[in-house]
Amino acid sequence: MNFTKVKAIKWAKRTGYVVSILLALFICFYMSIYAGLWGKIPDSEELALLKQSQATQILDANNDLIGKIYVYDRQSITYSDFPQHLIDALIATEDTRFYEHNGIDNKSLLRVFFKSILMSNESSGGGSTITLQLAKNLFGRKDYGAIGIVVNKIRESIVARRIEDLYSKEEILTLYLNTVPFPDNTYGIESASEKFFNVHTKDLTLVQSATLVGSLKANTSYNPRRYPEKSAARKNVVIHQMEKYGCLSEAQATKAKTDSIVVDYQNYSPNEGLAPYFRAEIKKQLDSLLNQKKYLKPDGEPYNIYHDGLKIHTTLDNTMQRYAEAAMTEHMSDLQRQFEKAYGQNAPWLKGKAVFEAAKKQLKAYKKLKAQGLDEKAIGDSLKRTHQIDLFSWDASTVKSMSTLDSLEYYSKFLNAGLVSLDPSNGAIKAYVGGIDYSFFQFDHIVQSKRQVGSTFKPIVYTAALESGMDPCTYFPLKAITYTDVDNWRPTNAGISEDEDLNYSLQEALSNSVNTIAVKVLYETGIDKVIAQAKQMGIKSEIEAVPSIALGSSNLTVLELAKAYTTYVNGSKTSNPVFITKIEDKDGNIIASYNDLYPDQAEQTMAFSDDTRQVMLEFMKATVNAGTAARLRSTYQLSNAIAGKTGTTQDNKDGWFVAIMPKLVTVTWVGNDNQQIGFSSTGLGQGANSALPIFAKYLQRLNADSNYNSITKASFESTPESVLNALNCEPTKADGFFKRLFGGNKVERKFEKKEKKEDGGIFGWLKKKDKDN
Known part of the structure; x- marks a missing residue:
């Protein structure tokens, strides 16, 4: 045996030893992960009882979604709700051999190893299957330092195999599409469909499905709202993949590539979107309501509005709400300009004015600095330091560098507003505008103010x-009276001379909002x-x-x-305001019905x-x-x-x-x-x-x-x-000659409580008249 051959054998043996040792180490490493030494891996029992946090949905009277309460914006649907083109788009783009592998696509892994690692060819893909992605979506990844990617990949492969053993391919697709993250912190296909296109998943078009599936590659880069051109290009890649694997004909693919993406964005975040003040009030009511003993889960635990996927059916009408919000915006933006213009340089909210100085001393920052023993100059210097803040404006919200005092002056000028509409027959709230912009003014002017x-x-x-018993045609003089026992209070009228020798009927006085007469009616x-x-x-x-x-x-x-x-x-009869008509769990079981929530509504007395x-x-x-x-x-x-x-x-x-x-x-x-x-x-x-x-x-x-x-x-x-x-009486009448001559109307008196005898109510006088006749 020549020297070269002997040397080759030695090198082969040494390489074999090294490979064997590395293989042994890898097996030990793998087993340590499998055994849970790097963190517990969900076992089959846990995987069989998969529970994912689901957003609580707030629905209007027409069963339309108006908002959500969530940690993760997710709501689950069933496989039957997925259109076929959505499934085709997902598999053609993310995992073409989905139906052939058992959670790990060995062919893809080999392709990745040889092309991506050895040949630096990035076009080979990542080798991750839908099941592996599902494992990552469900349980996340942990930080293990330099070897974190390896540990996490092995953990995910173990979980993926277990998922494949427990669930059918349809069930895996359902779990995946209900949990996968889409752009704008949106989880699950149903939430994404409603957010970006304002439709349910079952109603997605081919282009919409391709757009959403395309965004999975990079949530930020392919966000159709923020980057429409990139999103369109990625959509076309998905369509190409669908054509390549026989899901679409050439004609269908060509049309889909030319069709534009029309986003109909619906924002369900707590601070934005439709009816944010109403939704905030609903959440407050739920926090109290669902802790009551009669509304607990069967196991005695309270429902979690952030995780349990409840459905809250409300009385609000989303179209009426949009009209109300639009009306408020249209009027208030114009009124604000008039308000500021009318004051000009004499505005009470400007620095140095008494109103501003009083408001400054109510600031939390001011009180905190004052408690630290700082004098007024030091407090003022601290409050003058600038920082970046978001500014509300009727034209367009902006970010600007401002001090605390600048911000106080800026925001003190804004008028606010409130509107509520109720169905008087049952108290159902149909529209609810608690302020001009919830993102900047979260104080609710309907129930808090x-x-x-x-x-x-x-x-x-x-x-x-x-x-x-007062006669509807009772007349009262306009003349103002000074009430000597109420600090000489002398109520007057705006735009009406209270010194005229004229008397108003009740109807005329109320319809013209006459102050002097309102007080006299109260007196009587x-x-x-x-x-x-x-x-x-x-x-x-x-x-x-x-x-x-x-x-x-x-x-x-x-x-x-x-x-x-x-x-x-x-x-x-009084109608008690109604916000919620019923509450359901995620499976549609009724937790609380209208009669449970408003048991006294039908028992109102006149x-x-x-x-x-x-x-x-x-x-x-x-x-x-x-x-x-x-x-x-x-x-x-x-x-x-x-x-x-x-x-x-x-x-x-x-x-x-x-x-x-x-x-x-x-x-x-x-x-x-x-x-x-x-x-x-x-x-x-x-x-x-x-x-x-x-x-x-x-x-x-x-x-x-x-x-x-x-x-x-x-x-x-x-x-x-x-x-x-x-x-049937004249709206006004003048005093008679003798009354004018001798001054029959008092100009001063005491406002002492005056009790009258009961005489049968409003028409006691009429009944008495009929009786006399």
């Missing part, structure tokens, strides 16, 4: 008066009776027993006020007589037809059946409008979150100008949509002849 309600409280005063009725009437109409907030409640000095929420006004078109209700409706119809809300008819040309009431608070700080329609009650409010800042003038800040237009623009949109004819074309019921007769 309590503001003075101004003249919108006057109908409650008048209702109590009628219930106490009694404060206690008015407060009791408010409580009977569903108001829970405390109402202070002071004369100024006649002018709306009480602080109520928008929803509370809307609830009270439902009595006027719901048979004198807050006042039907005669009073009919008279008050006539009063408030007059407000719209000829009173303070007449611009609904003149400016906005709305001919719908509407009754209503405007409201403006002291110093024009709050503007209100309540619209009553036969099948819809809507309340709108506008004001500044800093209650020290009001409008610069009544002309700009009065409810008819600040709040009413939101409703008007909202109703115009509803009128233009024939789907809402049942609401917009509804008529009030016929007014009884007895009510019409009771209202």
Whole structure:
């Protein structure tokens, strides 16, 4: 044997030893991973009970998705919901031998080894199967340092084999498509379909399926919303693969490649998308509701709204909500410009002004620095340091470098708004706008904010008066009175001379929102009776027993006020606001039904007589037809059946409008979150100008949509002849000669509580008259 041959044998033996040792080490390494020394690997029992976090879905009254609550934006569907072209696109692009391997595609791995590693040919692919990707999606990867990729790949191969042993190919595809991550932090094909194309998975087109499958290669780069050109190019790669493997004909592929991608993006993040304030309120209610004992899971554990895939059916109408949000945006963007222009350089929110300085001292940052013992100069220097912040603007939100004080000045100028619409027959909330932009202003002005309600409280005063027996044709003088026992309080009227020798009927006084008469009606009725009437109409907030409640000095929420006004078109009964109609688990089992959630809704008692209700409706119809809300008819040309009431608070700080329609009650409010800042003038800040237009623009949109004819074309019921007769009087009348001569109207008196004898309600006077006849 020659020397060369001996040497070759030795080298062969040594290589064999090295290979054997490396193989042994690899086997030991593999077994250590298999045994769980690098972290527990899910066993067959765990894999058989796979549970993935699923988003809780919030659905509107039409069963349309309006939002989600989630950690991962995921919702599961079944294999039968997948169109064939989606399956074809996935397999042709991600795993062409999916039906042939048992979780690991050895041919692909060899191709990757020889082409990618030895020949540096990147076109060979990654060798990862759908099952391997599923294993990664389900259990993620851990950081093992330099050898992390090897450890994770082996772990995934073990899990993949176990998955293949337990599940059919259809079940694996179902698990994969329900868990795979798509762009914009979206998990699962159903969530991605709804987010990017506003359709369910079963309704995806070929182009849409190819687009979503194409995005799996790189979620960011192939995001169809952010990078449409890259997404289109990747879509065409998927179509090419489908043609290559016989899933599409050449003609079908050619057409699909030329078809454009039309994104219909739906944002379901908590801070964006449709009805964010409503969705936030739903979440608060769920947090409380689902911890109650009667709503626990069968095992006694509470449902987790982030993981358990619940379905929350609500009363909201998504189209009405869009109209409401659009109306608010249209009006408020214009009103904000007028608001700022009217103040000019005298704006109270500017640095150095008393309002700004007071607001500065309420900042958390200011209080924290003050607690540290810093003086005003040091605090001011700290608050002047700039940093990057997101800025809200009606034109376009931007990022800008600002100090804390700059930010305070900038945001203090913004007016905010609220709108809520209810079906008065059952309390169902149909539209809910809690503010101008939830991303920047998360305080909810429907249920969290309590503001003075101004003249919108006057109908409650008048209702109590009628219930106490006051004649609907009672006249009160306009003249102002000084109430000597209330710090010489002298309420006056805006735009009406209270010194005229003129008397107004109740209808004329309410429809024109006459302050002097509202206080006199309260005086005659009694404060206690008015407060009791408010409580009977569903108001829970405390109402202070002071004369100024006649002018709306009480602080109520928008929803509370809307609830009270439902009595006027719901048979004198209060409709409790309804948010949720039922709650289902992910399998469709009902956790809570409407009757469970609102057991007392049908047991409401009448807050006042039907005669009073009919008279008050006539009063408030007059407000719209000829009173303070007449611009609904003149400016906005709305001919719908509407009754209503405007409201403006002291110093024009709050503007209100309540619209009553036969099948819809809507309340709108506008004001500044800093209650020290009001409008610069009544002309700009009065409810008819600040709040009413939101409703008007909202109703115009509803009128233009024939789907809402049942609401917009509804008529009030016929007014009884007895009510019409009771209202048959002149709106105003002058004082007689002797009254003018001898000054019969008082100019001063004490505002002492005045209790009247009960006389049978509003029409006690009418019954007495009939009896006398």
